[in-house]
Amino acid sequence: MSFGVALAALAIEAGAGYPDSLFERIGHPVTWLGGLIAGLDARLNRDSESFALRRAKGAGALILLAAIALPAGVAIERLSSALPLGALLLALLSSSLIAQRSLYAHVAAVARGLSRSLDEGRREVGKIVGRDVALLDEAGVARAAIESLAENFSDGVVAPVLFLAVFGLPGALLYKAINTADSMIGHKSDRHLAFGWAAARADDLLNLIPARLAAALIVAAASAVPGGSARAALGAALADAAKHASPNAGWPEAAMAGALGLALGGPRAYHGAMLAGATLGDGRRDAGPADIFRALTIYKGALAVLWLVTLVGAAASVS
Incomplete structure (x- = not known):
């Protein structure tokens, strides 16, 4: 168990994030993984080959x-354990896999931009969602930002913290690799339906527990917000999560919808095509x-x- 490392990583990431200067110099673990995935996709995923062969190659790439x-x-864990202040070094490195600070910053930027103009809101939300933002009105921009916040709370914060706490850095790094692969090749486009099948299924499996934990955390926090409702958050999650196309994303999104008294989800446009989507929550669309x-x-x-749960886990692991 590595709850202490996870707690320290949370604190480091909350305080410093991932410095822009460091990103400009060496990139980020996600960009390194993304470069490898893109290379495998370009080398192995050939349109001329059969669906079965492309799916097998995708599984091989994931392995x-x-x-x-x-x-x-x-290797990083073992090296850190042999160094003075190795646990702190390990927490520092692990913090790069958590996105609590950057997620808040990106979503807050949408809120501030939308407060100034619809165009600024669209521009900011376009940085965190893949849908066609030019078609969104003010309510659509706001809903897209809130949906992204809820889903990425699960994928970008809860899941890496959970894997880090339970399985150490190897588990967290494996999770991040598979989650990055899913985001890049795990969608149902003509090019990636076969090649990305293994990445999508593996990501679904790894996020089964984190997504539901994220929903529970949102429910627990809902009563602290003026007008928020923990009961409505729980009710929406139980009633609507399964309606989502993803077996996992619907949990935090539906919980957030209920907590805020909103109806999230619904139809959205991607690359000029309108896709149907389930409505999560029974509140207002505006x-x-x-x-x-x-x-x-x-x-x-x-x-x-989440910090409290991690703190309890850290205390229990040393008692």
Whole structure:
């Protein structure tokens, strides 16, 4: 168990994030993984080959990715354990896999931009979602930001913290590798339906527990927000999560919808094509910057509960 390292990593990331100057010089673990995934995709995923062969190659690429991520995590852990202040070094390195600070900053930027103009809101939300933002009105921008906040709370914060706490850096690095692969090749486009199948299924499996834990944390935090409702958050999660196309994303998104009294999800446009989507929550569709800020308040409360759970785990592991 590495709850102490996870707690320290949370604190480091909250305080410093991942410095822009460091990113400009050496990149980020996600960009390193992304470069490897892009290379495997370009080399192995050939349109001329059969669906079955492309799916097998995608599975092989995922196994190769895991075979790099796991030993790298083990090597870093062993090296850190042999150094003075090695636990602190390990926490510092692990903090790069958590996105609590950057997630807040990006979503807050949408709220501030939308407060000034619709165009600024669209521009900021376009940095964190893949849908066609030019078609979004003010309510659509606000809902997109809140949906992204809820889903990425699970994928970018809860899941890496959970894997780090339970399985150490090797587990967290493996999770991040598979999650990055899913975000890059795990969608149902003509090019990636076969090649990305293994990445999508593996990501679904790894996020089964984190997504539900994220929803529970949102429910726990909902009562701390003016007008928020823990009961409605829980009710929406139980009633609507399964309607989402993803077996996991619906949990935190539905919980957030219920907590805020909103109806999230629904139809959205990607690359000029309108895709149907389930509605999560039975509240109002109209939303604005104030609702994004309310969602961020719930997010901070959910983070506080996550920190508390991690602290309890750290205390229990040394007792």
